[in-house]
Amino acid sequence: MRHIRSKNTVPELAVRKLVYSLGYRYRLHSKKLPGHPDLVFGSRKKAIFVHGCFWHAHTCSKGQPPKSRLDYWIPKLENNKKRDEKNVKKLEEMGWKVYVVWQCEIKNIKNLELELISFLNN
Numbered sequence: 001m002r003h004i005r006s007k008n009t010v011p012e013l014a015v016r017k018l019v020y021s022l023g024y025r026y027r028l029h030s031k032k033l034p035g036h037p038d039l040v041f042g043s044r045k046k047a048i049f050v051h052g053c054f055w056h057a058h059t060c061s062k063g064q065p066p067k068s069r070l071d072y073w074i075p076k077l078e079n080n081k082k083r084d085e086k087n088v089k090k091l092e093e094m095g096w097k098v099y100v101v102w103q104c105e106i107k108n109i110k111n112l113e114l115e116l117i118s119f120l121n122n
Contacts, residue, residue, distance in 0.1 A: 011103045012038050012050040018113060019048075024120055033096070035087030046097045046120060049084070053103045057081045060104045 007029060019026060019039060026039040030047075033040065037047035053062035057077040065073045088098045099119045105112050 007038075009050070009052065011052060011101070011106050014106050014109075015039070015048065015050050015101050015112075015116075018109065019116060019120075022113065022117060022120075033094075034090040035084070037091070037098070041120065044097075044120065045095055046099070047091055048099050048101060048116075048119075049088075050101045051084070051103065055080060056084055056102075058102050058104065060102070062104055 016026075016028075016039065024041065026041050026048075028040070029036045029038060030040040030042075033047060035049065038050045039048040041047070051058065053060050054064075055077070057063055057065075057080060065077055084100075088100075091098050097119070099116070101112065101116075105115075
């Protein structure tokens with residue numbers, strides 16, 4: 001578990017590359033904001049989190065808990081989910097708009113591109 005990275009993951013790098021290619025510039029992992037969003041657009045007051053489906057208990061096939069040690073994994077994944085919701089709520093209370101990109105959404109890059117453009121321009 002100590003080898004699991006929280007920054008510079010493959011999904012995060014894919015989103016960063018896409019956003020940069022669209023002409024948007026951002027800051028990374030701002031420690032001043034709750035949850036340390038992966039991409040921060042300060043002048044727009046917008047933040048993007050890139051979540052792994054497993055670690056953040058997404059409802060897709062990749063987000064399913066393992067079949068063993070459920071007494072360990074279920075509370076851990078639920079706590080991750082609660083923490084994410086709390087951080088998003090805090091950011092929104094501070095006047096920030098938040099968008100969450102899930103690992104499984106990266107497969108459809110064209111759709112993700114349209115979603116990100118819509119989020120960043122509105």
